[in-house]
Amino acid sequence: MHADPLATVDTPRASGLLRNPLHALHLRRGARMVPFSGYDMPLHYPAGLLKEHIHTRANAGLFDVSHMGQIALAADDPAEAARALEALIPADIVGLKPGRQRYGLLTDAAGGIRDDLMVGNLGDRLVLVVNAANKAADLAHLRAYLPAAVTATALDRALIALQGPKAEAALARIAPQVAAMRFMDAAEVPILGHACLVTRSGYTGEDGFEISLPDVAAEAVAEALLADAAVMPIGLGARDSLRLEAGLCLHGADIGPDTSPVEAGLAWAIPSVRRIGGARAGGFPGDARILAEIAAGPSRRRVGLRPEGRSPVRAGAPLFAEEAGTEPVGTVTSGGFGPSLGAPAAMAMLPVALGTDGTRVFAEVRGQRLPVRVVPLPFVPAGFKRGRI
Amino acid sequence: MLRFTDAHEWLRAEGEVVTVGITAHAAEQLGDLVFIELPKVGAKLSKGEAAAVVESVKAASDVYAPLSGEVVAVNDAAAGDPAAVGTDPQGAGWLYRLRLDDPSEMDGLMDEAAYAALPK
Numbered sequence: 352m353h354a355d356p357l358a359t360v361d362t363p364r365a366s367g368l369l370r371n372p373l374h375a376l377h378l379r380r381g382a383r384m385v386p387f388s389g390y391d392m393p394l395h396y397p398a399g400l401l402k403e404h405i406h407t408r409a410n411a412g413l414f415d416v417s418h419m420g421q422i423a424l425a426a427d428d429p430a431e432a433a434r435a436l437e438a439l440i441p442a443d444i445v446g447l448k449p450g451r452q453r454y455g456l457l458t459d460a461a462g463g464i465r466d467d468l469m470v471g472n473l474g475d476r477l478v479l480v481v482n483a484a485n486k487a488a489d490l491a492h493l494r495a496y497l498p499a500a501v502t503a504t505a506l507d508r509a510l511i512a513l514q515g516p517k518a519e520a521a522l523a524r525i526a527p528q529v530a531a532m533r534f535m536d537a538a539e540v541p542i543l544g545h546a547c548l549v550t551r552s553g554y555t556g557e558d559g560f561e562i563s564l565p566d567v568a569a570e571a572v573a574e575a576l577l578a579d580a581a582v583m584p585i586g587l588g589a590r591d592s593l594r595l596e597a598g599l600c601l602h603g604a605d606i607g608p609d610t611s612p613v614e615a616g617l618a619w620a621i622p623s624v625r626r627i628g629g630a631r632a633g634g635f636p637g638d639a640r641i642l643a644e645i646a647a648g649p650s651r652r653r654v655g656l657r658p659e660g661r662s663p664v665r666a667g668a669p670l671f672a673e674e675a676g677t678e679p680v681g682t683v684t685s686g687g688f689g690p691s692l693g694a695p696a697a698m699a700m701l702p703v704a705l706g707t708d709g710t711r712v713f714a715e716v717r718g719q720r721l722p723v724r725v726v727p728l729p730f731v732p733a734g735f736k737r738g739r740i
Numbered sequence: 741m742l743r744f745t746d747a748h749e750w751l752r753a754e755g756e757v758v759t760v761g762i763t764a765h766a767a768e769q770l771g772d773l774v775f776i777e778l779p780k781v782g783a784k785l786s787k788g789e790a791a792a793v794v795e796s797v798k799a800a801s802d803v804y805a806p807l808s809g810e811v812v813a814v815n816d817a818a819a820g821d822p823a824a825v826g827t828d829p830q831g832a833g834w835l836y837r838l839r840l841d842d843p844s845e846m847d848g849l850m851d852e853a854a855y856a857a858l859p860k
Contacts, residue, residue, distance in 0.1 A: 383771075400797045401772040588771070588798050661775050663795055688774040688797045695775070717777075717793065 371417035372509045372569035380584055387587055388483035390418040395586035403589040404690040407555060408731070411515035412585035413576055420486025421506040421563055422493065424477040428500075432477050435501045439493070441612070441621045441635040442470065449474040452537040452550050454620050456612050457481075457489060462637030462644070463608035464615065465492065467600060471537035471550055478537070478548060480510070480561070482602045509569035514559030514593070516734060517581040522549075522560055525575050529560060534735040543571055551736065555590070556597025556729055558736045595696060596689045598655060598728030604666055605653060605684040605698050611637070613644035614700065616653045616728070621645065651681065652706040655728040656697040656714070660721055663688050663695040664714040670699055671713045674720045680705055683714060689730055696730045697723065743846055744855035745806045750830055756843045757812060759834045762794060762803060765860055767829035771796045773822040778814040778836055785809060785838065787845075792835050794825065807845045809838040 368391040377384060382393035393415065395403060406412060426432040433444040442455035452471040459465050466485040471478045481489045486505070493503040513522055523530040526542045532551040540549045545568035553559040564572055576582050591601070600606045606615045623629050627642050635641075658664050665686045669679035686697030697714075705712055708727055713720040741753040748766035751758040767773070775795040785791050785805035792803040814836045818825050825833035840846070850858070 394798070395771060399772050401774075404797075592797055662777065663775055663800065665800065688795070690797065717790075 369418075371415055372566040373415040373417060373511075373573055376570055376573055377415065377584075382584070382586060385587070388418050390483070392418060393584070393586040395588045396584050398583065400586065400588040400592065401690045403583060403585045404592050406583045407515045407585055407589060407593055408557060408691050409516070410581040410583065411513060411517040411521050411559070411579070412555070412589070413573060413582050414512040414514065414585050414590055415509075415573075416512050416561070416590075417509040417569070418483040419510055420479075420481040420483060420489060421508055421510060422479040422481065422486075422490055423504045423506055424479065424493070424497070424501055425475065425504070426501045429475055429477075431498075432501045433472070435497045436470070436477065437625070437631060438634055439496055439636065440468075440470070441625045441638070441641065443622045443624050444470060444477070445631065446624065447472045450537055452535045452552060456617060456620055457492065458612065458635055458637040458641065459608055460636045461608070462611045462640030464602065464606045464610055464612060464617075465489070465608065467602050467606060467617075469550070469552065471548070473537065473539065473548070478506070478563070480563075484603060506563070507566065508563050509566050511562045511564065511569065511573055511576070512553050512555075512559060513562065513576060513582070514553045514555040514557045514585075516558060517579075518557070518559040519736070521576055521579040521582050522562075524579060525572070532560075534558070534737045543568065543575060545572065547572070554597070554599055555593035556599065556731055556733045557593070558734050589690075592687060592690055595685050595687060595698070596691055596729065596731040597733060598698070598730060600653070600698075601685055610653075610700065611641055611644055611649065613641060614649045614651055614653065618645055649703065651700050651702050653684070653728075654699055654701050654706045655726045655730060656683065656686070656699050656712075656723045657726045657730075658695045658697070658714065658721055658723045661695065662716055662721055664697045664716055664721060664723060668697075668714045668716055670701065670723075671715065671720060672705060674713050674722075676713065679715075680712065691731050698728070701725070741846060742852055743849035744852065744858075745849060746858060747804060747806070749803065749806050751806055751846065751849065753843070753846055757837050757839050758807070758809075758846070759837050760791075760803075760806060761834040762825070762829050763855070764829050767826045767833070770794060770801060770826070771798065773826045775800075776819045776822045776825060776835070778816075778819050779811045781811050781814060783811045785811065794822070803835065805838070806849070807838065807840055808842070809840040811836050812839050813837040
């Protein structure tokens with residue numbers, strides 16, 4: 352093994368790392384802690400990444416995602432906050448009903464993706480959940496571009512995700528009303544006497560919830576959920592393999608300032624009301640490029656890849672159209688092993704002509720060209736609880 | 741003779757042939773292994789050269805040749821069942837066998853007590 356063989360999995364704990372309210376719980380449960388976005392976070396617990404991943408798909412997993420950013424937007428007229436946010440996000444925020452949540456993208460002037468986020472409407476305010484690495488920049492961006500009448504406040508709260516087919520039963524034991532929620536509902540729910548904000552969402556491809564709660568309540572609520580035999584604590588390692596199998600984008604890897612929403616296959620998050628011909632078409636950063644790409648199609652696309660062999664193909668691996676090709680045609684943006692698939696899986700950006708299902712391209716791994724096939728996303732079907740419409 | 745490197749490999753010598761694997765500490769640190777790439781029999785390895793790859797769900801790690809020599813055998817069973825390397829890294833989970841160019845180089849490596857005392 353190389354001189355610092357375990358650097359990628361066991362970086363020594365640096366001083367100055369931030370600690371979430373569940374930090375002590377992670378240590379107590381024997382987590383292997385790693386620095387992540389400035390926080391000392393659990394990579395996995397003694398059960399290990401594979402078992403944690405499989406358990407989440409079959410039962411329920413509890414994830415500490417308190418490092419993520421939570422931001423409240425408020426205005427005397429709540430509709431003004433929604434209108435104002437539409438100037439930064441190409442989504443239908445005005446039409447987002449109280450008690451509902453939506454996925455959206457903060458775009459930049461070049462049509463790239465500053466961040467991806469969730470927007471929930473709580474009636475008197477909007478609550479955003481943004482990526483940990485971007486939370487300071489997102490808050491500054493919001494404050495710089497929202498009108499003075501709309502205040503953006505960072506919420507210093509814990510965030511717990513409970514994911515998997517048994518998440519509803521586990522959470523309903525301490526908060527019965529969540530059983531009536533459907534996918535992308537958002538509700539203020541008291542849990543163990545604490546004011547919590549619950550959304551029926553997550554980032555694993557499974558049914559589940561995200562629970563925003565006061566720091567002081569985090570331990571008690573987490574332990575109450577973990578007291579259910581179906582619930583296991585899950586680290587960031589399995590969080591990543593679960594989202595990869597679900598075909599979900601990781602900002603900073605699959606999407607970022609260099610990718611447009613259309614290239615990323617996220618045009619579904621831009622509804623017709625914001626597109627050409629819509630009542631509130633455009634009016635967001637990068638609108639010219641993004642709307643043109645929706646109309647004409649992008650030149651490259653995010654795709655799923657299944658290596659034909661057993662070797663995982665990881666982020667950064669160049670892709671070639673031919674085994675002996677000299678010029679890369681794209682790059683793997685996320686990749687690894689899918690425990691539920693029992694096989695390696697990856698996502699990549701490829702020219703549209705090479706991005707059709709079944710196309711064979713070659714990934715360069717340690718100097719070898721490995722055949723990989725373009726496949727539809729997600730790798731594992733989603734288990735969301737969609738209501739009757 | 742059992743020897744260790746500070747890169748968390750073990751070597752067991754029988755004459756001029758040594759069996760090489762990763763230590764229990766390394767296996768524990770890597771977590772669940774999902775893929776192993778072994779050198780080809782007949783390959784000539786120089787000390788410090790990438791000889792094998794062990795991959796967990798999360799990351800790939802090179803296993804560098806601890807000493808110079810020729811690969812005389814590889815553990816195909818381990819390549820077929822990477823998880824077994826994680827569960828028995830210093831037994832059934834050996835990776836490959838090397839005929840050393842200079843068997844005396846083994847003397848420069850750590851014994852078990854020295855490896856156990858290595859800060860990890």
